[in-house]
Amino acid sequence: MQDFHPQNLRYARVVERYSTYIQSPVLRLRFLKNALKNDQPNSLWKRIPFLGTLPDRAMIIVELAKVLPIDQPAPLGIRLTSLLYRIRYALYAVCVALALFAGASLVYAVSKIASSLSVSTEAKDLATSGQPVAAGSNGSEAVAAIGSGAGLTLDRVWLADEGEGFEFYSNGARVLTEFETSGAKRSFYKFDLESLSSWSGAAGSSAGNSSASETFSNPVGIVYHVSESDLLPFADRYNSSLQDHSRALLEYARAHRLYNYLIDRFGRTYRIVRDEFEANHAGNSVWSDGRSVYVNLSASFIGICFEGRGAAMGAEGINEAQIYAARVLTAVLRSKYGIDDANCVTHGLVSVNPSNHLMGYHTDWVSEFPFEALGLSNKYETELAAISRLGFGYDQAYVSAAGGKWPGLEEADARLKEAAEKDGSSVEEKRRQLARGFQHAYSKQRAIEKEQ
Numbered sequence: 001m002q003d004f005h006p007q008n009l010r011y012a013r014v015v016e017r018y019s020t021y022i023q024s025p026v027l028r029l030r031f032l033k034n035a036l037k038n039d040q041p042n043s044l045w046k047r048i049p050f051l052g053t054l055p056d057r058a059m060i061i062v063e064l065a066k067v068l069p070i071d072q073p074a075p076l077g078i079r080l081t082s083l084l085y086r087i088r089y090a091l092y093a094v095c096v097a098l099a100l101f102a103g104a105s106l107v108y109a110v111s112k113i114a115s116s117l118s119v120s121t122e123a124k125d126l127a128t129s130g131q132p133v134a135a136g137s138n139g140s141e142a143v144a145a146i147g148s149g150a151g152l153t154l155d156r157v158w159l160a161d162e163g164e165g166f167e168f169y170s171n172g173a174r175v176l177t178e179f180e181t182s183g184a185k186r187s188f189y190k191f192d193l194e195s196l197s198s199w200s201g202a203a204g205s206s207a208g209n210s211s212a213s214e215t216f217s218n219p220v221g222i223v224y225h226v227s228e229s230d231l232l233p234f235a236d237r238y239n240s241s242l243q244d245h246s247r248a249l250l251e252y253a254r255a256h257r258l259y260n261y262l263i264d265r266f267g268r269t270y271r272i273v274r275d276e277f278e279a280n281h282a283g284n285s286v287w288s289d290g291r292s293v294y295v296n297l298s299a300s301f302i303g304i305c306f307e308g309r310g311a312a313m314g315a316e317g318i319n320e321a322q323i324y325a326a327r328v329l330t331a332v333l334r335s336k337y338g339i340d341d342a343n344c345v346t347h348g349l350v351s352v353n354p355s356n357h358l359m360g361y362h363t364d365w366v367s368e369f370p371f372e373a374l375g376l377s378n379k380y381e382t383e384l385a386a387i388s389r390l391g392f393g394y395d396q397a398y399v400s401a402a403g404g405k406w407p408g409l410e411e412a413d414a415r416l417k418e419a420a421e422k423d424g425s426s427v428e429e430k431r432r433q434l435a436r437g438f439q440h441a442y443s444k445q446r447a448i449e450k451e452q
């Protein structure tokens, strides 16, 4: 029994159509009976319109030939079908080629669309790949692999244009200058880490090296902050209020000389305190790049602030426009001053309380800072020298603020313990000894701040 199937129905229709070539009703009936017996099993080929029915049609023509008069030329439709049947494999090949081409074109088009949509995903991949940017301040390293070879090395970053209220850089950075102000001239010491951490306080000790007498005035690093200001919902119906909020923050920052740069929620970069002056951004703070130690970083580091609250990301916090702005601004500053990646750090990683020797007086960006997205190595994985070499401790609140796991902190703890064991002292004794080195540096730096 033949299944009722669209394919069979189609075959029957074809047979019927060919039967119209036969004039005699008797012959037509015989043709129909024979031809309908011959339906072949369904195959993939049969699904191709017209071409798929060629084998069927050929068979029908064989049946047809039996009943058509032999002294007349076969009708045109039949001759054409016979021809097509004979070259059917070539036709199938053309069909396959066309289908493959169409498929490939579709795959190409889809992949083009997909890749244009997946830019932010790639940025995320970059951020989690933990690929550190090689340290060094030769000023020509790439800011980061951007995935497509599109990254610019720092020597390709220059001031391309400037005008009333703006500066424009070759890497797309745009700095708005309408809120610019001045401040106290930068003046700071570079202390030697080795000398400070072996400082004993005794006259004539090895610390002679650490009491650097030379002061510097070009910025050597960057500290990133969050404004922790009230945020409106990021939606177009709040557009003018969003602008008012940013403007109020900018005016406040200028009045108090809070930062060198502020990046508003639309990703606009404003210069507040000009680079050659110190802004009041870092307070009591310390950072070491592994060679030098800097104390109270407002004098030595540039302060960049994101308008935001906590480390929240997206519409509720720091958004991609701000991260992009910070990325290109960072490249501009690193290029201009030869700032080492190792000295690009966050407030939460440098802020200290000198009176109780604890880390984390301020905790903005104590975690979650998108270092990799800014083309920087992840400083949460860098040993915190303040703990391992300069005698600072921390409390549980600091670790909680960082959200728990923190490789740089763990490494610092391990190093401190090792050093104490080597000296045959307790960790607490070792801390007190190291703290004297910091205290020495702190007093020296404070002395030049008071001269200002």
Ligand SMILES: [Zn+2]
Binding pocket: 224, 225, 226, 281, 347, 362, 364
């Ligand atoms: Zn801060």
